[in-house]
Amino acid sequence: MRLHNKVAVITGAGSGIGEAIAHRFAAEGAYVVGASISGRAEKVAAEIGGSAIGIKADVGDEDDVRRLITTAEDAFGRIDILVNNAGFGGGLMPLHEQTTENWDRVHDVNLKGVFFCMKYGVLSMRRTGGGSIVNISSATSLVGFKHHSVYGAAKAGVNQMTRAAALDYADDRIRVNAVCPGTIWTGLVPMSQESPEPPPGVDRVPGIPIDRWGLSDEIASAALFLASDEASYITGAALPVDGGYSIGYSGMGAENPGRSID
Structure with missing residues (x-):
C-alpha cells in the first residue's frame, strides 16, 4: 500500500498506460481521479470502485483542467499526486509534410496540456x-526518431518543463519527474486491438536491446515508484523505460509496421 490514502x-x-496507472495506484491504496477526453475514464473508475471517479476533460482546454483539479479537491479534499499521461501522437511524417493544424493539436495536448495541469496541480499542492508530479514523456524526447519531429519536439518540451518545475517547487516539497516510455503495446498499436499482449511472431522489436514490446504495466510501475515516497530524493529526472531504445537506437524508421512510440 505504497500510496495509502493519497489522492492521485x-x-x-481511459485506456492504455493511463488505465494501467489508475488501476495500479488504486491497488496501492490511492484515491483516483481519472480524466479522459473520450469519457472512458468513467468506465475505468467504475471498474476500480468507490475509491475512484472519472471525468471527461480535454487537457488542452484550460477551463477543463481547472474543473478537473477543483473536482478532485471537492471529492477528496486535496491532491497528492498528479500524473500527466494524456497524449496525442498526431501524424508521423517528414517535417516538411507536417501541417500547422497537426503541430497545434500535438502541442495542445502533449505540451500545453501538461502546462495547464501542472499549473493548477501545483497551486493545489x-x-x-507538497506532492509528486509524474509527467509521461517519451523516448522520442531523448533521441531523434524518423518522422517524429513534431511529437518529439513536444515531448522534449515536457522534459525541460519537468526540470525547471522541479527547481521552482523544491522548496514547496513538490517533486516533479518524467517517465519516457519506448515501444509500448497500447491501443495506439493497431494489432493490439485484437490482443492485450503481443502474440507470438510480433513480440520482438528489432533495434531495441531488450528485444520485445514494453507493456503498460511496466510504465505504471515506473510511475508508481516516482509518485511514492520511495522516490523521496528524486526530482527533475527523465527516466527512460524503453528497453534500452535511447542508448541502443539502431535507426529504425517510422515505416516499420505496427511500431508506435507512446
Missing part, C-alpha cells in the same frame, strides 16, 4: 504541503 489525478486514464 491521472489524465488520459502548495496549499496542502
